[in-house]
Amino acid sequence: MTFRKPARVGLIALACVLLIAAFMKIVPIGVSFAQTTTPAPEATPAAPGANTPAPAPGAAPAAPGAPAAAAAAPAAKPAPTAPPVCAAAVAETDKTAAVPAQLKGCTPNSGDTAWMLASVALVLMMTVPGLGLFYGGMVRKKNVGDTVMTSFAVTCLVTVLYAVVTYSMSFTGGTPFVGGLSRAFLQGILSDINNGGVGNPNPLAPTIPETVYAIFQMTFAIITPALIAGAFAERMKFSAMLWFIGLWAVFVYAPVAHWVWGPDGFLNSANSDAKFHVLDFAGGTVVHVNSGTAGLMCALMLGRRKDTGPAHNVVLTFIGASLLWVGWFGFNAGSAVSAGVQAGMAMTVTQVATATAGLTWMFFEWLHRGKPTIVGICSGAVAGLVAITPASGFVGPAGSLAIGVAAGIICYIAVTWVKGMFGYDDALDCFGVHAVGGAAGAILTGVFAINEYGGTSGLIEGNAPQVINQIIGVAIVFVYDAVVSLIILAIINAVIGLRVSEEVEREGLDLTLHGEVVQ
Numbered sequence: 001m002t003f004r005k006p007a008r009v010g011l012i013a014l015a016c017v018l019l020i021a022a023f024m025k026i027v028p029i030g031v032s033f034a035q036t037t038t039p040a041p042e043a044t045p046a047a048p049g050a051n052t053p054a055p056a057p058g059a060a061p062a063a064p065g066a067p068a069a070a071a072a073a074p075a076a077k078p079a080p081t082a083p084p085v086c087a088a089a090v091a092e093t094d095k096t097a098a099v100p101a102q103l104k105g106c107t108p109n110s111g112d113t114a115w116m117l118a119s120v121a122l123v124l125m126m127t128v129p130g131l132g133l134f135y136g137g138m139v140r141k142k143n144v145g146d147t148v149m150t151s152f153a154v155t156c157l158v159t160v161l162y163a164v165v166t167y168s169m170s171f172t173g174g175t176p177f178v179g180g181l182s183r184a185f186l187q188g189i190l191s192d193i194n195n196g197g198v199g200n201p202n203p204l205a206p207t208i209p210e211t212v213y214a215i216f217q218m219t220f221a222i223i224t225p226a227l228i229a230g231a232f233a234e235r236m237k238f239s240a241m242l243w244f245i246g247l248w249a250v251f252v253y254a255p256v257a258h259w260v261w262g263p264d265g266f267l268n269s270a271n272s273d274a275k276f277h278v279l280d281f282a283g284g285t286v287v288h289v290n291s292g293t294a295g296l297m298c299a300l301m302l303g304r305r306k307d308t309g310p311a312h313n314v315v316l317t318f319i320g321a322s323l324l325w326v327g328w329f330g331f332n333a334g335s336a337v338s339a340g341v342q343a344g345m346a347m348t349v350t351q352v353a354t355a356t357a358g359l360t361w362m363f364f365e366w367l368h369r370g371k372p373t374i375v376g377i378c379s380g381a382v383a384g385l386v387a388i389t390p391a392s393g394f395v396g397p398a399g400s401l402a403i404g405v406a407a408g409i410i411c412y413i414a415v416t417w418v419k420g421m422f423g424y425d426d427a428l429d430c431f432g433v434h435a436v437g438g439a440a441g442a443i444l445t446g447v448f449a450i451n452e453y454g455g456t457s458g459l460i461e462g463n464a465p466q467v468i469n470q471i472i473g474v475a476i477v478f479v480y481d482a483v484v485s486l487i488i489l490a491i492i493n494a495v496i497g498l499r500v501s502e503e504v505e506r507e508g509l510d511l512t513l514h515g516e517v518v519q
Contacts, residue, residue: 010269042417044291104190109207109299115339116205116212122330123219127226128155130327133322135230138375138428139310142508143234144518150238154226154245161249162218169254170216171202178276179258186214199518203338204263216334221257224287231295235305235505238513240498247488248294252481253286260286260473267473269456278473279449279466281455282335284390284442285477292435293478295426297485303427306506314374319334321378325354328385330464332392345453346392349400350385356401357384360408366418383411383433387441391448394456399448403441411437439474446470 132151136144154411158166169181189210190394207215225245232241259265260280267285269277269487280286311317332350338342361380367371387407388400393401415432426432446467449458457463492498504512 001202005072005111024411038503071095095310103203103206105198106201106206107196108201108209108212109338112338112401113209113344114205116208116216116334116337119330119334120212120216120219120460122327123216123223124155124327126324126327127223128152130320130323131223131226132320133316134324134378135233135428137313137316137318138311139233139318139518140309140508141518142510144312144510145514145516146238146509147229147233150228150229150241151513153238153242154229155222157242157246157333158225158249159218159224161246162221166221166249166254167214167217169250170221170257171204171214171262173263174258176258176264176273181263183214189214190466193240202263207338213337216337217257218438219421220283220331221249221253224253224283224291225294226424227287227291227430228295228298230430230434232298232302233247233424233427234300234509235427236298236501237496237498237500238509240492243492243496244298244488247492248485251295251488252484253290256290256477257286259476268486276469276476277466278433278442278454279394279445279454280390280442280473281393281445281454282332282389284386284438284445285473288386288389288434288438289442289474289477290481291480292433294485295430296424296435297428297489299424299431299480301486301489301493302425304423305427307504311375317378318374321381324402325381326386328354328389332389333384336393342393342454345396349395349397349428350388351391352383353400353407354381354403356404357381357387357408357411360405364409364412379415380408380430381508383407383437386434386437387411387444389438390442391445394445394449394454394458396448396450396453399450399460402448403444406440406444407437408439410440435478439478442465442474443470 035274062501063326068498099229128151131147132148135151136148137148162185165181165184169179172179172182174180188200190198191209191211192198199209201208202210202213225248228245228248229241259267260278262268264271264273266275267278267280268274269279271277278285328350329347333343333347334344358377358381361374361383362377365376365380384404384407387403388395391399391403411433414436415426417427418436419426419429419432424431445458446469447459449456449461449463449466451457456466459467489498500513507516
């Protein structure tokens with residue numbers, strides 16, 4: 001990677017590092033990265049007799065000479081407010097068990113449910129139309145239709161698979177490696193409108209109906225394989241794509257989601273019996289390392305494109321990136337599974353990290369290539385969204401600034417230098433942005449995690465082992481995903497073939513595979 005102005009690049013990079021280091025050095029960590037709580041003012045002593053209850057009507061006055069303490073007895077404390085039905089049900093479960101007890105007869109929290117319904121729509125919008133437009137604008141015109149149709153077809157295919165089996169495999173108790181089949185075909189979900197709207201929520205989300213939790217997680221299961229298409233764009237058979245995505249969703253996504261988020265997953269930080277407690281609030285490993293790794297395997301198996309060209313419509317990419325940015329608030333803040341303080345902080349750090357990464361990428365590209373580009377700043381923003389995803393429920397605004405800077409720098413290097421050095425054709429930088437950005441964000445989560453925000457301390461609060469846990473989690477997902485993805489791709493290639501012919505690639509996938517063209 002040759003810089004036109006290497007001295008300026010070095011100075012800017014050094015300035016960024018020094019600013020972050022100075023901030024962490026000068027300001028005490030406990031104050032700079034966590035909110036301080038202002039103690040409540042001491043209560044003013046009550047005037048003598050102020051707390052003496054008035055005698056009840058018709059009651060006899062106190063006898064002369066009666067003890068003053070009896071006359072000035074403090075009023076009884078008000079009875080504590082009864083907890084919500086679902087909260088009471090949670091309290092009755094065995095919180096130390098690897099698999100929480102089934103919750104029954106719960107009335108959902110209307111505020112949490114409303115926010116999660118909105119989050120479902122936001123995250124689904126990220127794939128259709130967001131990701132389709134983002135990718136569609138970056139390919140050549142003759143392949144736009146195939147690119148956007150891939151996002152739409154993946155949405156339909158994964159929805160059916162999720163309803164049939166992968167929700168149950170991911171989010172019900174089974175083994176530390178994969179869930180059971182108690183929710184296959186979404187069976188057994190109680191949604192009784194005739195008895196006060198009670199249900200039996202998933203213990204992972206006790207204050208919302210299980211239907212809402214299931215559909216929210218479905219949107220994650222949809223966008224993850226859809227991201228992979230950025231690596232094999234413009235050269236993979238549509239039929240082979242469908243087979244690969246379907247098998248990958250079952251044999252890779254579902255197990256990995258269970259490892260990290262399932263009630264008894266061996267990487268789940270909330271599972272006391274987990275082998276490694278990996279922090280992943282919204283999908284750094286499950287979504288981004290997972291999809292990026294699979295994308296790299298696809299790029300290696302398919303080989304390089306015969307010819308390439310510039311993005312045909314950067315306005316589509318801009319619109320797609322904007323939809324992704326807005327939808328990501330549902331992605332990250334929605335992962336709190338409640339409308340509370342953690343959702344608010346997750347939304348805040350998402351915005352800060354995204355903007356920081358977009359600016360960082362833009363300035364580096366400006367110095368490297370001489371001009372800032374629309375595709376560049378949009379890619380930087382997406383890199384920031386990716387990197388803050390695992391950290392969004394665990395870090396504060398200062399940590400999100402550092403993660404945004406790191407994402408912009410690391411992902412830019414990955415897509416401009418690393419890809420060229422190794423020679424793989426990751427067409428739309430799925431690996432360089434999602435796997436690299438997701439891994440960087442996951443590891444930095446272990447650095448900047450604040451106990452006050454997410455219940456777990458990171459390196460800056462003295463918990464160095466958490467960084468090790470994060471690295472182990474990333475490595476396990478990468479290795480498993482790479483091996484299984486290669487096996488699936490090899491089987492498909494042997495049976496029906498993975499790649500279109502040179503003639504089809506030259507004429508364009510839109511006309512040859514779909515009989516349609518974009519005017």
